[in-house]
Amino acid sequence: EIVLTQSPGTLSLSPGERATLSCRASQSVSSNYLAWYQQKTGQAPRVLIYGTSSRATGIPDRFSGSGSGTDFTLTISRLEPEDFAVYYCQVFGNPPPRYTFGQGTKLEIK
Amino acid sequence: EVQLVESGGGLIQPGGSLRLSCVASGFSVSFYYMGWVRQAPGKGLEWVSVFYHDDETHYADSVKGRFTVSRDNSKNTLYLQMNSLRAEDTAVYYCARGRENYCDFNYWGQGTRVTVSS
Numbered sequence: 001e002i003v004l005t006q007s008p009g010t011l012s013l014s015p016g017e018r019a020t021l022s023c024r025a026s027q028s029v030s031s032n033y034l035a036w037y038q039q040k041t042g043q044a045p046r047v048l049i050y051g052t053s054s055r056a057t058g059i060p061d062r063f064s065g066s067g068s069g070t071d072f073t074l075t076i077s078r079l080e081p082e083d084f085a086v087y088y089c090q091v092f093g094n095p096p097p098r099y100t101f102g103q104g105t106k107l108e109i110k
Numbered sequence: 111e112v113q114l115v116e117s118g119g120g121l122i123q124p125g126g127s128l129r130l131s132c133v134a135s136g137f138s139v140s141f142y143y144m145g146w147v148r149q150a151p152g153k154g155l156e157w158v159s160v161f162y163h164d165d166e167t168h169y170a171d172s173v174k175g176r177f178t179v180s181r182d183n184s185k186n187t188l189y190l191q192m193n194s195l196r197a198e199d200t201a202v203y204y205c206a207r208g209r210e211n212y213c214d215f216n217y218w219g220q221g222t223r224v225t226v227s228s
Binding site for chain 1: 145147154155156157160168170204209211212213214215216218219220221
């Protein structure tokens with residue numbers, strides 16, 4: 001079973017700064033199957049990036065995803081106040097079908 | 111507009127059963143794979159179950175043998191039957207629609223809270 005490790009656990013930055021979030025898989029994964037989600041307090045998660053680098057509908061272009069193999073990155077180029085939230089990466093593995101989430105990175109205002 | 115609305119959560123004693131429902135609108139559940147994801151208080155996201163359009167189902171090891179996912183196409187609804195509930199099943203349960211070829215979840219409901227406690 002694939003294990004995803006996200007780092008850092010907490011990231012403290014100011015609006016306007018650049019954020020780089022990491023997601024490392026315990027084994028190589030298909031780039032088609034790596035996604036990133038944002039979750040704000042009291043809300044359901046929403047997908048930001050799918051297929052490693054494709055932005056979901058309505059997601060601003062300051063969000064970008066990259067990576068391959070076991071190392072993946074979510075970058076937020078210039079932080080807006082509404083970007084402070086928890087971010088999760090997720091991968092699909094098979095067989096058997098499993099949808100695994102990382103433990104999350106909390107992005108907080110410095 | 112795609113919408114997912116969960117219901118059926120509540121307070122239940124350990125060992126009890128509960129059935130969650132997820133009513134979909136704006137699309138047909140028979141054409142998409144659907145999943146359940148849960149989040150324990152203050153914790154991260156944990157995948158629970160998936161229902162594929164060919165009626166194939168899969169479960170996380172933590173719930174296998176206790177939870178059953180099903181679908182009623184006529185009601186456009188996904189269900190999660192939860193038996194032998196344990197304290198560690200306490201969580202908000204989200205219903206989500208899957209995206210073909212990429213295996214992420216691109217639409218989510220607002221969640222329903224399940225508390226297992228005596």
